[in-house]
Amino acid sequence: MSKIFNLCESKEMMQKLFLYVLLLSVIAGSSMAQSKINQRDAQGRKQGHWIEEVGELRGEPGYSWEGDYRNDRKEGHWKKTSAIGNLLAEETFKNNVLEGYCKYYFPDGKLSEEGAYMATEIDGQRDTIMIIDPVTNVETPTVIIRKGNSVRNGVWKLYDEETGKMLKTYYKRGETVTAEELGDTDTTTTAPSPAAKASFQLPHAGSGKQKKKG
Template sequence: MKKIIFALIISCFAVAVHAQINKRDAKQRKQGPWSEQVAPLRGEPGYTWEGVYKSDRKEGVWKKYNEVGDLVAEETFHNGVLDGPCKYYYPNGKLSAAGNMLAMDIEGEVDTVTVIDPVTQEESRVEVVRKGNSVRHGEWRIWDEDGHMVKETYSRGEIVTSESGNQRKGNTILLPHEQQAAGGKRKKN
């Protein structure tokens, strides 16, 4: 009998918790705790995001899980853009990379630019909506699957030093989310 009562209490709690996620305000903006399913696309695996929205923008730590529920990433957002500590994991649960991201542009900012028609030479002003943009900033630690670590230091997206302390540019190691965008290829040092 106690088990049945306990099960009923747990299921009521789960329903109450579920009722608190994925809510929109009067202006139809995402607000509060949110869980999103992203389906597989063009050979990339699907995943689940969990975190908090404030006025339709991701805020705070968001966790990303693969289709079987393994933690893949923990990323910090501010105003809908990566800005703060991030951690990425291999499918076996081992840490693959950790460091900080710096927001350079905020999603939705609007710039007005002058455009000249190449035929009529007539000028007009056009609004351009920015997409959020983030870069690596500070020290990053990147591990291979065997546990070997490389340290890299960045200043606003530009690599300053590698593990040996030498200055260098280019050939940075791609993070897991960057590898997907680059077709799964990984740059080597």
């Protein structure tokens, strides 16, 4: 009986030891995963996966960004979520500029609009132009650093928050065009194309009310 009791006790100790080691492994793995977030290289540039918190500003609610950096530039798929965890936007970046398919959501989580952006200028791109002095007429080379810019391109779908009805607008390098110009024959749910040039302001960046031009 004594031997059986000792054997059972030994098995119980082994089980406890196994669980203890497993718990330590989980904690260590979690710590390592967290340590790989929000990292900078020796030059101070953001690298890898980042989660950035943006606080409330001028009455606008706070939010968080999550995605990957490469040499301090946003790359690939990024998500924007509200302070309470609701998805607000999914965007695609290349060289820190919107390039590719994007989706935007209403505060209740319903899809607001979706479509593709095309990058027209790379953030940080350096160009040299000649500046002529108006007095001496001497030409001097001057380096300018461009800010990244993107425009809507292709079919954009907009959804009514209450009915879910979808309307389409069409863009070609930021300019509004007709469905025929893009080869879209399904125009049954197409919204009239606005006459003004497409604005770069993101749907979630403003207050939700856009001023009319003119």
